[in-house]
């Protein structure tokens with residue numbers, strides 16, 4: 580058992596290291612290319628890159644729905660059972676205003692220690708919670724507040740996902756369960772209730788609100 584556990588930890592570390600390398604390569608690649616609606620690539624002048632690219636970090640416990648949110652935002656429709664993210668997951672959304680680059684890090688216990696490393700590289704933190712997983716809400720709260728202590732200014736968007744589940748907590752209950760009162764005035768913070776319809780061809784309505792909010796948060800004041 581001990582040997583298996585060590586092998587599992589070593590594998591997770593290797594996946595995380597590979598993920599970091601991919602993230603660097605991905606940054607290098609996307610610094611030069613942007614997806615256009617015509618499915619073609621074009622170059623952005625260097626001076627415009629800083630202005631146009633914004634990084635969004637997507638975190639939350641395993642199974643909260645991070646990958647599903649990214650699928651929904653991508654406009655490809657949400658598919659059930661996309662499988663746990665073992666390392667990192669990337670998605671880029673090109674909008675007329677800017678390019679939003681999303682980075683999800685898997686939520687399993689072994690990967691959570693890497694989360695904090697990425698806070699300083701991004702413009703927004705999206706924290707996804709399974710609103711129906713009442714037993715693990717205290718853990719979700721603990722992990723969220725660990726991130727908030729590590730960075731006092733990063734704008735925060737909490738998503739109370741799986742609102743279609745009968746046992747899901749509503750917005751005000753989630754606000755209390757996650758102790759969002761304790762989030763200081765120093766940062767902009769939001770709590771949105773979302774649910775992701777499976778296999779729908781369109782972006783779910785609640786994710787359209789998220790998309791608008793993210794664009795507002797990255798636009799100059």
Ligand SMILES: Nc1nc2c(ncn2[C@@H]2O[C@H](COP(=O)(O)OP(=O)(O)OP(=O)(O)O)[C@@H](O)[C@H]2O)c(=O)[nH]1
Nearest residue numbers: 641642643644645646647659660663664686741775
């Ligand atoms: N009922 C319901 N199920 C959802 C919803 N969103 C996601 N799921 C399901 O929840 C499960 C986990 O979703 P993922 O998107 O893989 O979760 P994750 O946060 O990326 O998990 P990790 O990658 O393991 O950290 C999948 O079976 C999804 O289909 C939702 O709004 N309602």
Ligand SMILES: [Mg+2]
Nearest residue numbers: 645646663664
């Ligand atoms: Mg995932």
